[in-house]
Amino acid sequence: MSKAGGPTSAAGRAAREGRVRRIEEYALGGLIAGLGIFTLVDTATIVVPGSANAMGPRTFPYFIGGLLVLAGMAVLVATWRGKLGEAEEGEDVDADARTDWLTVVKLVAFFVAQAVLIDWIGWPLSIAILFAGAAWTLGARPWWKPVVIGLAMGLVLQAVFAAGLGLSLPAGPFEGVPFLHG
């Protein structure tokens, strides 16, 4: 991580961040309008049974496709006129902080890992990976602490679901342990 060099580099960074935000805004507006166009095109492939009365299964999707296109265009125009969206505020959001993309990517990666692994290694272990990975990414140290908490959390949730709700989450290596099954 490079240290902030001085006022000029800070200003340059802010300008770059602003430019990125603007590009993102255009991309979002474009994606929404694009989804609208796709909706309009794909609606034409919806089968209309002969018995359909006044309004078949296509009319409403056409309308929503049109709304998506209009809304997307409106966002593009608003962005072009310099009206950018106001980023949401929150108790834990540092309004002055730069976007930490690496953190977002890491969180997404741990979440994907959990989704992929749950059928292989079961709920308690995959949840431990998600919890420990996410907490570590967000700054939990030392690394084994979130691992222990995550594993405990996965097992407790599994037991609660089994005992309280009668649902059996996939147990993975803990298969056969009685209190983990509903």
Place this chain on the structure above:
Amino acid sequence: MGDFGAVLEGFASALQPIYLLYALFGVLVGTAVGVLPGIGPAMTVALLLPLTYTLQPTAALIVFAGIYYGGMYGGSTTSILLNTPGESASIVTALEGNKMAKAGRGAAALATAAIGSFVAGTLATVALTLVAPVMADFAVQLGPNDYFALMIVAFVTVGALLGSSVSRGLAALALGLFLGLIGTDTLTGQQRFTFGIPTLTDGIDVVVVAVGVFAVGEALYVASRLRHGPVQVIPVPKGWRSWMNRSDWSRSWRPWLRGTLIGFPIGTIPAGGADVSTFLSYAAEKRIAKRKEEFGNGAIEGVAGPEAANNAAAAGVLVPLLTLGLPTTATAAVMIAAFQSYGIQPGPLLLQNQSGLVWTLVASLYIGNLMLLVLNLPLVGIWVKVLQIPRHYLYAGILVFAALGSYAVNFSPIDLALLLVIGLLGFFMRRHGYPIAPLVVGMILGPMAEEQLRRTLAISQGNLTALVSSPFSVIAYTLLALLLALALWARHRERRANQRVTEGDKEVSPAG
């Protein structure tokens, strides 16, 4: 009135020990989760939905009533006690409550919020008890075109009027409507936008969308700009003597009542529910306050009024929810999803067909409210502990519960993938000022609106004038047009006022 007996039966049912325990559980869990920063009532309900999956409907709804009211109480504790520098208060209570806490009067702020919430919640629940049967009787007479008109009103108010950016609100609404389209068309059995993926033929589960857009989206967004360093919670003086003195009482009771009067009606109309009512109550209290100079420095009226309005609106929202099946806020939309997962369809027939269920729910609202009043202040120490949970564990935990919530719907990893995609959508929406509520409301209301529209046109054999053929629908559209005109005018005025302020700044800044 025959309804009175039904209400009593509701109480008899809700007062059974096992149901009291469920109510207590709901209230405690709702408050605890509601206290967590960044978790609003909608996310609280969405995250806790899986906990109720195998309960029988009555028990589940009682837990929900507790979670619903508990989440509101918890939220006010957060905004009063959490010291977050630099945040312009998105929650009105924080404006004065935070200042009061910093001045060592946190206990008084918490007390006036809790007692005000109780007073308003109870009065508004009484109003709900009285209004709901009348409304349901009226709603039975409404035709499909009337329902369609109501839904259009809800779409426009939630989508266009409430956010800071009309285009982004509409885009969020349209995205929600699109998500609602995915699946099998109920009338003709045709697949729409399923991309040949088998799981999508039943549509995307509302729980997955709500949890994704609220919980995953929020966690990713906060993580991307996380405030590091220790969590600063303003200390609360111990002992009940510090709660409220005589002057606090005399300054609070009128705002509580005014807040109730403002909150309940606003909650019942599709105009954005709690947020709008708190702003209006705050503005009203500020206008009529004798000590205006205290506003902005910790005026107790500024906590008492908005908190009362908030809870009264929460009860008001239940009127259209129960009698019309019309969700007017994101929280209400998630509640409808919860109802539907038990095969209960809120609407005018609910009070006729399942009146026992409805009145048990209403009775448990009274009971939950009382429990909250009794528990909240004595347990404030616990809530403070909850507030201090290290943020890395908090947001990791939110991700875990989000995964649990969506996985438990179908036990399918595809739902987890879907959850992540929708979470990323929620992340970018937050980042660029797209409101979340229109997406959730659009997704739930979209299919209902399509059904009513098609029913209308089937009856009229395609004649579009049927949409405005009833007095009710004409009134609804006229009111909507008036509302839009009013909003445009307000926006225009606001812009001119802002211009004046910025011009004023320019004149001042060279000298300063």
